[in-house]
Amino acid sequence: MVRIGNIELPDFPLLLAPMEDVSDPPFRAVCKDNGADLMYTEFISSEGLIRDAIKSRQKLDIFDYERPIGIQIFGGDEEAMALSAKIVSTTDPDLVDINFGCPVKKVVCKGAGAGVLKDIDLMIRLTKAVVNSTDKPVTVKTRLGWDEDSINIEEVAERLQDVGIKALSIHGRTRSQMYKGEADWTLIGKVKNNPRIQIPIFGNGDIDSPQKALEYKNRYGVDGIMIGRAAIGYPWVFNEIKHYVATGVEAPPPTIQQRVDVIRKHLQKSVEWKGEVVGVLEMRRHYTNYLKGFPHIKEFRNQLVNLKSVEEIEAVLAEIAIRYDGLVPERKIAAVATEERCD
Ligand SMILES: Cc1cc2nc3c(=O)[nH]c(=O)nc-3n(C[C@H](O)[C@H](O)[C@H](O)COP(=O)(O)O)c2cc1C
Numbered sequence: 001m002v003r004i005g006n007i008e009l010p011d012f013p014l015l016l017a018p019m020e021d022v023s024d025p026p027f028r029a030v031c032k033d034n035g036a037d038l039m040y041t042e043f044i045s046s047e048g049l050i051r052d053a054i055k056s057r058q059k060l061d062i063f064d065y066e067r068p069i070g071i072q073i074f075g076g077d078e079e080a081m082a083l084s085a086k087i088v089s090t091t092d093p094d095l096v097d098i099n100f101g102c103p104v105k106k107v108v109c110k111g112a113g114a115g116v117l118k119d120i121d122l123m124i125r126l127t128k129a130v131v132n133s134t135d136k137p138v139t140v141k142t143r144l145g146w147d148e149d150s151i152n153i154e155e156v157a158e159r160l161q162d163v164g165i166k167a168l169s170i171h172g173r174t175r176s177q178m179y180k181g182e183a184d185w186t187l188i189g190k191v192k193n194n195p196r197i198q199i200p201i202f203g204n205g206d207i208d209s210p211q212k213a214l215e216y217k218n219r220y221g222v223d224g225i226m227i228g229r230a231a232i233g234y235p236w237v238f239n240e241i242k243h244y245v246a247t248g249v250e251a252p253p254p255t256i257q258q259r260v261d262v263i264r265k266h267l268q269k270s271v272e273w274k275g276e277v278v279g280v281l282e283m284r285r286h287y288t289n290y291l292k293g294f295p296h297i298k299e300f301r302n303q304l305v306n307l308k309s310v311e312e313i314e315a316v317l318a319e320i321a322i323r324y325d326g327l328v329p330e331r332k333i334a335a336v337a338t339e340e341r342c343d
Contacts, residue, residue, distance in 0.1 A: 002200050002223050004038075005137025005166040007068050007094050009224070012217060012245065013037035014238045015169070015202055017228030018072045018097065018141065025061055026269035026279075027286075030262050031231060032066050035238030037224070039069050040141075043099045043113075046075030046084035060091045061273065068094035070139065074102060076111030076122070078129040085133040095166070096134050098127060100142040103175045114175035117146040120156060128163045137166040141204075141226075144187055147176035157191045161199050169226050172205035182206060189220035202226045210237075210244030210251075217245065233289015235262060256294070256324040260317045263290050271310060280308060291320070293329025 002009040016023060016031045018040035028039045041059055048056030062069045071093040075081045081098075088096055100123055102113025109115065116123045131138045140160050145151035157168055170191065172183030183205025192201040204226035207213050213225055230237050236254050243251040254262075266286060271279035284305045291297045300320050307313050 004068075004095060004139060004200060007038075007137060009037050009068070013202075013224040014213075014241055015224060015226040016040065016231060016238075017169075017204060017226045018043055018070075018099070019228055019232070022232055024059075024282075025063060025066070025273050026266050026282075027235075028066050028069070029063075029269045030266050031235045031238065033265070034235040034262075035242055036231075036235070037068075037238075039066055040097055041069070041071045041093075043072045043074050043102065044084075044088075046073050046077070046080040049073070049084040049087050050080055060088065062091060062093055070095040070097040072097040072099050072141070073130075074099035074107060074112045076116065076126070078125055081126050082129040082133040085130040085138075089134040089136055093136060095137040095139055096130060097139045097141055097169075098130055100140055101171055101175075103143075103178050108175070114143055114146065117143065117152070117156075117175060118150070120152060120159065123156065124159050124163055127160055127165060131164040138164065139167040139169065140165050141169040141171070143171045143173055143175055144184065145174050147174050151187065153187050154191055154194065157194070157201070158196055161197060165199065167200040167202065167223075169202040169204055172203065185216055185220050185222075188222060192221050192223070200224065204228070207241075208237075210241045213241040214245050214248075233286055233292065253328055256327060257321050259290050260321045263287070263317060264314070266290075267310060267313060276310060277308075280310065280313065283313075294324050294327060297324075 001011060002013055014035060014037050016028065016036040016039040020042040023040060023042050031039060044056050044059045060071065071088045073084050073088060085096055099113055100116045107113040144153045151174065153170060160168060170188045172185045172188055185203055188203045191197060200223035202224045203216060203220060203222040207225050207227050208230040227237060240251045267283050270283050274282060287301050287304045291301060300316060303316050304313060
């Protein structure tokens, strides 16, 4: 068992990474169904919450069926972070997560996200402000450092633990790498194996298969793994990893019927959360990955992304389920544009 404060997770938990415009309630619902043990909201601006911005407020939506769930905030001002931690806590999440890894200019230039990696004293003050403003367990998600010359994750981990965080997720890249190159987990392993570190350490970065998950579990000894892009359009990745870690055998890939069922659930939740017009629109970016690898699927995908009503979409999904019944596609990881993505 892994404990984050009073939250109990199974051994080697799998976490759905916070992903702006992706890890919203509809997507989280299908990841929960398929084995995600802990999930996070998209990152929310502390200033946006204080200004009561609608978009920030809506991101606070969490549901009991998806627990344990963490709400992630970002910001560079102590007072704003303290106040937003209070606001977030009123929605009763299981934990409050702080984003100290977002590499995007518009966040970094406000001295937030990965921008804080250049000023560890500020990082500690911001974290203290949040810890002192909520009774929820506080966790942090960050990167190895600002750039190659200022990698400071070992010091950061110790100092964050000292001010009371209950778990740390580390993306194995520096800010200057953005998403380039390979995530380097050696330092994540060093943090985990530091005898001073008592809190759970979750590794993150480029886990895109059950084999890699098991390999990194054994090599770096992390308490669990956080998965982002590999889950987009493929929420089955969580149970597939669990199956492989437990048995050493790959689980069969999802059938077309299982995919259609997940699309239906995702669509239903999307419409429930955002109404039919926006709900149907927001689904359009997911069809590609859900239906990847089936022969001549493009014509169906083109139909799906042009339909406006749930009824019409349902009819096409029913046709897809019949047409591809019994076919097993090649499993492909979703390639996601990440240049301007926060983490
Ligand atoms: C579309 C997208 C949106 C993201 N948004 C966030 C975010 O809001 N907060 C955050 O901490 N990380 C965010 N990230 C980073 C992921 O949480 C994760 O650290 C990163 O994708 C590396 O993990 P992966 O290789 O498993 O994808 C985002 C990544 C992507 C691809």
